[in-house]
Amino acid sequence: MSPSRSPPKNPVLKTREPTVPPGLRSRAALRLTAAACEGRLELQRCRACSAFQYPPREACTQCLSTRLEWTECDGVGELISETILHHSNEPYFRERVPLRVGLVRLDVGVTIVAHVDGACAPAPARIRLAAHLDKSGQAALVAHPPEGPTDMTTSQTHRDMTCDPRGRKILVTDGKSETGEALVKAFIAAGADKVWAGVAEPWKDATAIDKLAQLEGVTTVPLDVTDARSVEALSGLIGGKVDILVNNAEFHRHKPVGARGVETARAEMDVNYLGLLRLIESFGPALKFRAADGPNGACAWVNILSVYALSALPSQATFTASKAAAFAASQALRADMMGVGIRVMNVFPGPIDDAWNQTVPPPKLAPSALAAAVVASLKAGVEDVYPGDVAQDILARWRESAKVLERELADQ
Amino acid sequence: MTPSGQDLLDRMAGALARRRVRVIDLTQTLSHSFPSIVLPPEFDQSAPFRSEPISRYDADGPDWYWNNFSCGEHTGTHFDAPIHWITGRDDPRGATDSIEPSRLIAPACVVDCEAETAKDADFLLTRDHLLAWERDHGRIEKGSWLLMRTGWSKRSDATLYQNFDETGLHTPGPDLSAVRFLVDERQVIGFGSETIGTDAGQAAHFSPPYPCHSLMHGAGRFGLQCLTGLELLPPKGALLITPPLKILRGSGSPLRVLALVEAAD
Numbered sequence: 001m002s003p004s005r006s007p008p009k010n011p012v013l014k015t016r017e018p019t020v021p022p023g024l025r026s027r028a029a030l031r032l033t034a035a036a037c038e039g040r041l042e043l044q045r046c047r048a049c050s051a052f053q054y055p056p057r058e059a060c061t062q063c064l065s066t067r068l069e070w071t072e073c074d075g076v077g078e079l080i081s082e083t084i085l086h087h088s089n090e091p092y093f094r095e096r097v098p099l100r101v102g103l104v105r106l107d108v109g110v111t112i113v114a115h116v117d118g119a120c121a122p123a124p125a126r127i128r129l130a131a132h133l134d135k136s137g138q139a140a141l142v143a144h145p146p147e148g149p150t151d152m153t154t155s156q157t158h159r160d161m162t163c164d165p166r167g168r169k170i171l172v173t174d175g176k177s178e179t180g181e182a183l184v185k186a187f188i189a190a191g192a193d194k195v196w197a198g199v200a201e202p203w204k205d206a207t208a209i210d211k212l213a214q215l216e217g218v219t220t221v222p223l224d225v226t227d228a229r230s231v232e233a234l235s236g237l238i239g240g241k242v243d244i245l246v247n248n249a250e251f252h253r254h255k256p257v258g259a260r261g262v263e264t265a266r267a268e269m270d271v272n273y274l275g276l277l278r279l280i281e282s283f284g285p286a287l288k289f290r291a292a293d294g295p296n297g298a299c300a301w302v303n304i305l306s307v308y309a310l311s312a313l314p315s316q317a318t319f320t321a322s323k324a325a326a327f328a329a330s331q332a333l334r335a336d337m338m339g340v341g342i343r344v345m346n347v348f349p350g351p352i353d354d355a356w357n358q359t360v361p362p363p364k365l366a367p368s369a370l371a372a373a374v375v376a377s378l379k380a381g382v383e384d385v386y387p388g389d390v391a392q393d394i395l396a397r398w399r400e401s402a403k404v405l406e407r408e409l410a411d412q
Numbered sequence: 413m414t415p416s417g418q419d420l421l422d423r424m425a426g427a428l429a430r431r432r433v434r435v436i437d438l439t440q441t442l443s444h445s446f447p448s449i450v451l452p453p454e455f456d457q458s459a460p461f462r463s464e465p466i467s468r469y470d471a472d473g474p475d476w477y478w479n480n481f482s483c484g485e486h487t488g489t490h491f492d493a494p495i496h497w498i499t500g501r502d503d504p505r506g507a508t509d510s511i512e513p514s515r516l517i518a519p520a521c522v523v524d525c526e527a528e529t530a531k532d533a534d535f536l537l538t539r540d541h542l543l544a545w546e547r548d549h550g551r552i553e554k555g556s557w558l559l560m561r562t563g564w565s566k567r568s569d570a571t572l573y574q575n576f577d578e579t580g581l582h583t584p585g586p587d588l589s590a591v592r593f594l595v596d597e598r599q600v601i602g603f604g605s606e607t608i609g610t611d612a613g614q615a616a617h618f619s620p621p622y623p624c625h626s627l628m629h630g631a632g633r634f635g636l637q638c639l640t641g642l643e644l645l646p647p648k649g650a651l652l653i654t655p656p657l658k659i660l661r662g663s664g665s666p667l668r669v670l671a672l673v674e675a676a677d
Contacts, residue, residue, distance in 0.1 A: 203574035
């Protein structure tokens, strides 16, 4: 089990600085990472001779064909031998030895050196290999028991590769919204040590604030992401304690381009894009500083974006533009946070079943389903999440042809 | 006595220097935390006050400190020009840049409703209240401001200041009879309040809706909102200085409201 809460910090000891494992990968190997970002294990398979291979290369080691295809793999195989690593010259691994590593033979015919989950039976044993993202944001392969990671998965290795909310202190930037309430409840249910729920403009909707404040483990805090002073003040108060920041603050209207005036667009940008920048400016340094602060140090930054950040929805042009801007900012944030091993997780939902999508026909994503996806994805340690049918559909079509999708979204 | 014999302003300057005439600030500090008016969310909202630094003796400006601020025209202590309301849209001198400057300095009558509003947040000031006030303090002169003192500015908690429940805002204001009386029978220059609007919180349900906005601005009169310090003014005799920013076709603006009050001997 993960620690249920952090032990009180000894204030006279130096805060451990974050280290990350070596993060350089070849262009071919980055495809392993790209699949791991969404929680999949993919390996190269030759289209000429059908052989799988590992590590990633430019050509097939069996027949020299260059027609290699990244293919999802179930990771089922056998741990054929194992050892305990007691020494490493890499500072990151030095801090983590002893480490259980082993040689895994997958049923698809490749042999791989991998981390071994403490819950695996001693070699020889059946295992399931999974691709996780390590602290450098790159794919790392871990052998789990055949049923995958379990509650018996105790290793720091696995904890370092995931962002389980259990025992962690979490800030949800807009607690009053429907997604905010669902997220707050989901984090409490997932065993979070503490949840702060941001509340902007407290004179509006006092009932929602009272409801939040009555939830066990939830503290409401003043936070208006359109106001740099407010963000700075809250960061001063709790910035050094937040382990996971979830930015769900959103301003959403349905406006096409060419509608009179830009005030709606400005308000959307102010919350959805500039709000994120203000949070990054104030909370970013504090989170980075605490990236290795004990077993429950700062570990993740979650942005609730929109699947239409990938391709604009013309009927909601200004909203999707603000989400696209936030997406760009989040990628820059990720590049920055990768240096200290904090996971930036982007969530790309389709229409959420809330007041601002009232007239959007189903399927829509329930706020509780969004929250469940966020919690599950933090536990799994992925960095890109496309929850629900619409998001999955748009993603598949975008990958198939961004141009075709653009044309198809033109009249939606 | 000046050579021309016109010594009124000299005497005024002397009185100011000797504090014989005191200057009272009736303005709330323009801050990020002061609440803005709330409209139903499907309407575009008035932006609250925000200020972000350009530089602060730092790499962005080593020797100087300054900010970019932004806000709606109707933010903090602010002035409502006649064109703010549809009834005043055709007023040729009804925008912040076209108002006759002589109308920006005017005497004020202060009606103390603190006792009533302490008991009833939805208290409405009526024609009868105003007539009773006149019996005590004399006639409301043409061209005066009528300021409604409610103690609302002492509500430093923004939630109490706004005073929302499920049926909306609950703040005091004038009723239709009072507004008609002030506009037609007394020809005031405008109506000033301590609350977020010159109209009562529930005035959307009045007939006509928002009578103070509708009738005052329709008759070319002004509004002042979010005033503070009205308890420092005498019922009659204060002189108000209320120039809004000279915004091109502005419907209003935040402003510094100053009152000149003669000190007692």
